Amino acid sequence: MSDGVKRRTALAGMAALFAGACSKIADSETGSSLLSAAEDWHRKAHRALANRQALAKEYTRADLSPTFRGNGSLTVDTDAYRQALDSGFPDWTLEVRGLVDTPLSLSMENIRRLPQRTQITRHDCVEGWSAIGEWTGPQLSTLLDAAGVQEGANFIVFRCADNLNGQDYYESVDMVDAYHPQTIIAHMLNGEPLPEKNGAPLRMRIERQLGYKHPKYLTAIEAVASLDDVGAGKGGYWEDRSGYQWYAGV
Template identity: 70%
Template structure:
């Protein structure tokens, strides 16, 4: 067995078990204590097994899945989004805010003018399916560098246009994953503009994390020193609502 594939599969399986357990476990004090500690344990074991900058496996074009399924939100159910989609998103902006010296407001043309990375990787969903796709976009680290992240910043929060149960979707990662070379703001899938069902016009690709971390319909990047005041303080929509683990590394 290829060592990197085996390690990725093992940690993905552990992640799925933790998510499943968290969504079903009784709300006892002992259970809350156990699962609140789990993300930090998982992060430590994952990073002990591989270099912080180790790359997720990349594939040849022949391995690309014939259809990269949409999951979770498959659109943004607003008139404004439908109009923007029909027009090709000429006015879509990605706002970079928070603990930065130079806040940014980037249109799609700005995103495309940045140095680009193309990577063919496997998307692993916590629900048990996977697909391989070719993603293109600038590295998040390049955008963070342009904004000038302050030294005390610890996390990057991704703001999205889609909603669940009346709440805007969001996710977050720490600075290690934010600056990983395969963490990109993707605007293209398989050489074409990102499809609606896959998060058009922008989505995150965080290749060493499970799929729910890859925020779609991206509108904002906020740099913060704590997650305590974001949502319910657990670092993401599903983490707040369903007990998913904040750290979903593979």
């Protein structure tokens, strides 16, 4: 069951529980307190979910930063990557796999032919710097819908080509962020093909979260039921090693 379904089920279940008990407890002082608490919980739960679905602020081209620095991995240190970079990534593929009805293998041309979203947003790094850039690419939801994410999937894991300390980079999000309209697979920055230092040819943009949640050099998108078998089980490269929070909302 997906996170969204679980939340809706929980909300509906709590509402039904208190609705059925109203006739027995509404007239008592304790009952009134319980009902007030339930209403407050219900309101806060919906507000929290709505906050996560709200759009990140978008800017204009006049706001673009003069440069958009690279951070973390600045390249993929392999001969195969250098050759792909020099030739414009004609053979780069992005897999969509895991708990899906129809696994996909998409070329860069496939990705460029999909409906595109362009958004100008601010990138906030956990190290304290920010930059504003214009990103273009298909929404992640478009690929997930095409692949047919199965009901048992609760998280989306991103697999990457860059290797840090002997481990390929990885990250993950839940279904709320996976289907957020500003979650895109970017292949362009400021109207040009994505630069090497910024994750060419593909990187994620998870606009409601800090920069380490935006993996670069993307090779695969994997739908999973649990994060237990992803790295050390905390859902991301830095979360497993440095104590970073899995949900890094901004």
